[in-house]
Amino acid sequence: MVEISSDIIRGYNDTIILFLLSEAPSYGYEISKKIKALSEDKYMIKETTLYSAFNRMEKNGYIESYAQVAENGKKRTYYRITEVGMRYYMEKCEEWKLTKDVIERFIRK
Amino acid sequence: MEALRNYLENMFANLPNTPEVQRAKSELFQMMEDKYTSLIEEGKKENEAIGIVISEFGNLNEIADSLGISNVVEHPQGIERRHVSKEEAHHYVIEKSHCSFLTGLGVFFCIISPALPSLFEDALPEQLEDALGGAAFFGSIAIAVALFIYSASKMKNWSFLKRYPCSIDYQTADELYKAQKLNNSTKTLHFIIGVLLCILWLIPVSISDALVESSYLADNVMPCIMFLMVGIGVMLIIFSLGKDKAYTTLLGLNDQKTVAGNYESTKSREVVYSNETIANIMSVYWPTVRCVYLIWSFLTFDWLITWIIWPVAAVIHSLVKKNFTEVA
Numbered sequence: 001m002v003e004i005s006s007d008i009i010r011g012y013n014d015t016i017i018l019f020l021l022s023e024a025p026s027y028g029y030e031i032s033k034k035i036k037a038l039s040e041d042k043y044m045i046k047e048t049t050l051y052s053a054f055n056r057m058e059k060n061g062y063i064e065s066y067a068q069v070a071e072n073g074k075k076r077t078y079y080r081i082t083e084v085g086m087r088y089y090m091e092k093c094e095e096w097k098l099t100k101d102v103i104e105r106f107i108r109k
Numbered sequence: 110m111e112a113l114r115n116y117l118e119n120m121f122a123n124l125p126n127t128p129e130v131q132r133a134k135s136e137l138f139q140m141m142e143d144k145y146t147s148l149i150e151e152g153k154k155e156n157e158a159i160g161i162v163i164s165e166f167g168n169l170n171e172i173a174d175s176l177g178i179s180n181v182v183e184h185p186q187g188i189e190r191r192h193v194s195k196e197e198a199h200h201y202v203i204e205k206s207h208c209s210f211l212t213g214l215g216v217f218f219c220i221i222s223p224a225l226p227s228l229f230e231d232a233l234p235e236q237l238e239d240a241l242g243g244a245a246f247f248g249s250i251a252i253a254v255a256l257f258i259y260s261a262s263k264m265k266n267w268s269f270l271k272r273y274p275c276s277i278d279y280q281t282a283d284e285l286y287k288a289q290k291l292n293n294s295t296k297t298l299h300f301i302i303g304v305l306l307c308i309l310w311l312i313p314v315s316i317s318d319a320l321v322e323s324s325y326l327a328d329n330v331m332p333c334i335m336f337l338m339v340g341i342g343v344m345l346i347i348f349s350l351g352k353d354k355a356y357t358t359l360l361g362l363n364d365q366k367t368v369a370g371n372y373e374s375t376k377s378r379e380v381v382y383s384n385e386t387i388a389n390i391m392s393v394y395w396p397t398v399r400c401v402y403l404i405w406s407f408l409t410f411d412w413l414i415t416w417i418i419w420p421v422a423a424v425i426h427s428l429v430k431k432n433f434t435e436v437a
Contacts, residue, residue, distance in 0.1 A: 028136065029143030046167030047140045051133060055175040077136060 004043050013045065013053050014062070015096065018081055018089040021063060025080035027070075028054070054079060062088050111280075112159050113141050118279030120169060123367050129176050141166065190276040191269065193362065198281050201267055202288070202355045208260035209351020213344035215256035220343060222249040224336035227329045275362045282360060289356035297427070299349035304420040306342030310335040346420075387433045391426075398422040 020026060020034050032045050057063045062085030070076045081089070117138055124130050141162050148158035193201075226242030233241065269275070277285070317331045382388035398418060406415040 027143075028140040029147070032140070032144070033147070044165060046165055046171070047137055047144075048167030048169065048171035050140070051136055052172040052175045054136070055133070055172065059175075076139060 009043065010049075012092070012096070013049060014057060015089060015092040016045075017050070017053055017057070018062065018085055018092070021079055021081040022086060022089060025078050027076045027078050031079075057085065060088075061085070110142070110145065113145060113162060114138070115278070115280050116163055116166075117141065122276070122278065122363075124169075126367055127176075133172055133176055137166075190274045190364070193270070193275050193277050193281070193359070195278075195281045195284065198277060198285060198359050201270070201359065202285075202352060204263060204267070205355035205358075206348075206352035208263050209354075210348050211256045211260040212351075213347035215253040215260070216347060217340040217344040218249040218253035218256070220340035221333070221336045222246050222253070224333045225249060227332055230329055270358060270362065274364065276364070277359060277362055282363070285356050285359055289353065289360070292352055292356070296349045296353050299345045300427075301424070303342045303345030303349060304424055306338045306345065307420050308417060310338040310342075313338075382433050384433050387429065391429065394422075394426065 016035060017031060020031050026034075028047070028050055032047070032050055035043060035045050054063065054065070058065055058079075061082060063079045063081055065077050065079050067075055068078045117134060121130065121134050144165075145158050145162050148161060149155070153161070223246065225245035229238045229242045229245070231238075314331050314335050382391060402415060402418045405418070406412055409415070
């Protein structure tokens, strides 16, 4: 079975996470669960990858974190997207469309 | 769940203890915990769930850059730390408490040695009396010295704990911490009985003084009983502190600058008083006690009695510590 190349997808982890956060604020495990579900089990993000993306994007101001008590009474860190993050996401979408358009021309059907 | 905690703690053990690293650790644990819980809810077995979580965890290189710790992750540890395994740690505790018992026993023999010859006085013909008395005196000192040498040589095997930098892992630290807490009441009990014996020798001695004028019992046995009680008391005090010291030594092994040095279980080594006045008083407590002891002793020259200050001061100290400290 062909597996996804982590080198390629690395550049788009941020885009994936920002897309999910633009729908609703969320926390680590929920995001990784949604990624797995939306990709139909084809892509599974590792915890360390996810955390490093959170950390980097928070430093860049794309997302904000806040603590919230979850249903089960435990404190959890939630993340939400900022306006800067939203703009960055749109840019990434344009970038991907272009990339896809270019690469597609070189792929044998 | 404990297994996941151990996995994560051991992975982070040698990283510097900075807020960023602590945050990463707690965030990652949150994710692992969530994933584990939902796998269990899906009906996975515990081992299976742990296996999945760990295999999908990734590795620290991924977060190293964003935490500014790539240096540590790529070139682990500036100094090589000798790892003390769980078995070794438990073995050390047993041996240390064993040796502190033997040391205590040695001190006991030292204390009773001067009293032994008096047991033979007036009870036997004169030449025998001196010979047996002397033999008992030197005999018990010899036993004491033998015990000291034996326990010192036993403890020598463990001198690496002090000479080399060592470390213990999270699980060991956790277990030791719990064991130390469990041992606390035994320790206090031994300590209190020990201190009481050091003080209460006055009672049988003064009772016999009051009741019997002069007899073999009052003149020869009673001093012996006094030394015996003090001897047992001191032995108990030494023994009670030995095991606790072993736990404290082990829990203090990890480098304070790393995450490992900051395990919840190793943190409470420092005493923090909840009340500022008490804290101020306690900071000069032992020097004051020492001054009072010396002044009283030199003014009255009752050295035989003034040492009572020490056990009494120790009891007051532990009472204050118990009632006015908060867990840091």
